[in-house]
Amino acid sequence: MIEPLHSLAFSVQSNPGVFAVLLGSGVSRAANIPTGWEITLDLVRKLASINGESIGTDPILWYREKYGKEPDYSDLLDALAKTQAERQQLLRPYFEPDEDDREQGWKEPTTAHRAIAELVVSGHIRVIITTNFDRLMETALADAGVVPTVLSSPDQVIGAMPLIHTSCVVFKVHGDYLDTRIRNTPTELAQYPPEFNSLLDRIFDEFGLIACGWSAEWDQALRSAMERAVSRRFSHFWALYSSPGDAASRLIAHRQASTILNTDADQFFSELQRLVNALTQFSRPHPLSKEAAIASLKQYLTDERHRIRLADLINGEVDRMIEATSGPEFAVSGSDAPDRITFTTRVRAYEAACETLLAMAAIGGYWIEDWHYEIWQRALTRLAIRRADSGYNYWIDLQLYPATLLMYALGLGAVSSGERGLHFLGDLLKTTIHRQYQELTTAVELLPANELFDISAMQHFLEGMEKRYAPLNDWIQNSLKPHFHAFHSTEAESDGAFDKLEILIGLSFGYQTKPSPYRALPGCYGYRYRNRQSIIGEIRNSIDSQLDDSPFVKSGIFGKSAAECAGALNSFTEWAKCFARWS
Template sequence: MPVNINPIFPLSYNLADGRKKYVLFCGAGVSKDAGSPTGWDILLETLKLVRTQEESENKEYTDNEMETYYEENFKDFTYSEIIESLFPSMEEQREFLEKLFENKAPGKAHKLIAEWVKAGLIRFIITTNFDSSIEHSLDNAGLRGKYSVITDGKQVLTSKPWNHVENCRVYKVHGTIEQGEIKNTKKDLEKLDRDLEKDFLDIIERHGVIVLGYAGNNDDKAVMDCFNGRRFKGYTLYWTVHDNRIDDNVQELVERQDGRFIDIQSASDFLEEVLNRVEIARRGTEQTSEAVAQVRFKNLITSSSDIEIRQTIDEERRKLEKYFGNILDEVDGKNYESLWDGYLATFNYSLNLLSLFDQIIKYQNKYWENISPIFEEIHSLNKNRSKYGKDGLVNYYFFTLLEIVGGILLENKAFELLRSLLDIKRLNYRKDGMEPVLDWDMQAQFIEVKNEEEVKEK
């Protein structure tokens, strides 16, 4: 019986050796954080044009209104059938798509794909996406001229064989909106060009495959035929899924090929986590979540832009505050064990944020101003300024946060930042003066009860 471990662990170790044994297959989900439209988005935009003509009224429709319109009028039609009905020719489809993708800058996931290439993890990227965000990210990462792009069978025949590619090649199996044919209708999606299909199948048979942001529905027949025709299982098929949404045909495919599903929150989160775990594997360090967070934030602080660093800090603060708020909603304020469990859950969740704080204090302490608001944000969750129940949980976690961050500052001899921490003030309860941080409520009645119960048990 196989050991039940996170499938990202073996994937990271297999990528770490630099032999480029895996190929990355990207669907529309990879472009989501860049604001690029998915197939569903394109479908709704197409139906807006249809509805505007039917109702002879040019108005703005919400997504919910359009989803209802689709369910009532077009649910028995596929995406490709609807697109083809309004834009019969390929050139008309291209013009429509160009407008939808216009001025879309590469997103975080695209940039991380380029980082995968720079780190020597992959040499082949296969995508169903029409846009050029992956190519732009490769260019921005200093890889211009070091990769090639294949969009049809003619280019396959006039390019070096795939097994002679050393650095990187991008296969756009549905074409590109910039030139040549695009595959967007049901008829188009039934079959790939013979030479393009041969390269595609050869590559996925001789490599492991990481499928990212791709639903794998049966409408995309030619691509799914290639996946189903993949026979060699020397390297694993990893299929990422979001919210456990798996089509039956994908479930059957992955099981038949002894593949693995990986649950992800987003394409960029997955790409970043794997990149960080590969670095840990290459260093021979244990792949704990704390180690991954430390690598991630060290890379962020030492190599990212000022705006990206500040945005990441603010985002991590918001995530912690939201998580703690959910914990406060869930715990039983009258049960000390429930409150203690809530404290432990929040503390464990905040380890990533504390790793970020540690890296900032070590390498870029100018971002302290983005850290310091966390203390008032957390303590403001104590609505009654008391030590009882959930208010006590807030106080105790706040005390822990203050103590740990203070310890990090002392360890790094960041005395000026420590002074600024102790100088944090807020309006007092009576609203007639300012209250220094060390005078904020830190008592927790549930801790007193917990200690008393533990003494009784002894």
């Protein structure tokens, strides 16, 4: 079942301008903006101070006993500041940042405000209803180049252009902090002016609604307006940090709204904006199509603050891939026996299921950072599991093919990035793989092409590979080429990068398994003699000139010191003479 946030993103992207946004105090609270009631209490304290009286721990009780009524925002302002200019100066510190606030990032537009502004710029949102007195939304819009129509009083509503003719409306149903007519007390929040009710009725009837940061507990008039609306031509969505209260629950039931739980305003609106942007840019039917997934990946790779989102994105694609390869067409028993047609068909089916993940891995390997390692290694570990172990042996072993493709895609990206990718490649090849009822192993021992299947079998089963020296290796390189066009501008560059990866895989295999006599793993480099000699020479020169500071040594791929790596390289070079018959 599709997630509510994804459903919302579809609706917003495909229906520009149809959804209105309702923002409660929870959106501005993240900017350290006090609520109207908090300001009222502070004004009571200031009034008591002017009178030279102590209010104790209950300012409301003091005010009630002193004046015989409940504290009123307008009365307090009149008592503390007689002119409009004085009132503005009194209120500014509550809503406008000083130097200390700016250092803390307080009283300035939040990530949520700016994400909404971007949705306005893109034309997806036009109407914003807010219960907040501050001007953070207006500031975020101004920073994005949008001049909204701001409605905070009945006369402004009367004189406003029809909604259909405005690019952006900010409807401040509780007023603006520089206007003493703000609505703050329970009595003031119980009923709106007729002009407000009329406009709200139109909005709730003609628009879908996205509510966030609003509890609905105190705003009786706004609740009533929502309850009056009977039309449900467009969906309602309600983003909540925790479970809704009674008032919100009744409205959610009345409007048949979809809830998006366990999210704050910043996370919700930034993710919504990202999804809508990805859908708009690529016009795909699903937010995790290849292009949209890549767009998200590029955004998340750059900042460690996106660690959780990056992990969710990659794990989600692994989940999708596993689900896609769990159907009867991938059964290991009770299906057609493997032959050239059925084997090739199934290999291509696995590749199709992996296409998005492999495209992501190519980019992820190339732009790898230390904090990405664990996420990609976890994905590799999850794929390197045989989910069924009874049936045709080739079908059982082929279950690991997606993990093999992922290891090669990540490794090829890492090698293509230069020195910075080698450390990741070392960790990637040493990734621990858990096998049921068997000892732990590493990725380089289990997943390379020639450990998955022997050469003669692939010559027999893979269509068009009958006369290849390294049939599955050639096949994998060809299948990955489309994902590396941005990194390899020529065939020679593509061959060189793939050969370098396979030589390093071979060196790592020899180092991890320590076979006697020594052996590594064959690959396409076996018949590309010049590439093999050039790459071995590059590695040797790096070790000889930089010793332990060589990136090949520091990566730990085939040794922990220059001497150990040089010895491994010598053993590999001697073993590689067996490829003379391939040339």
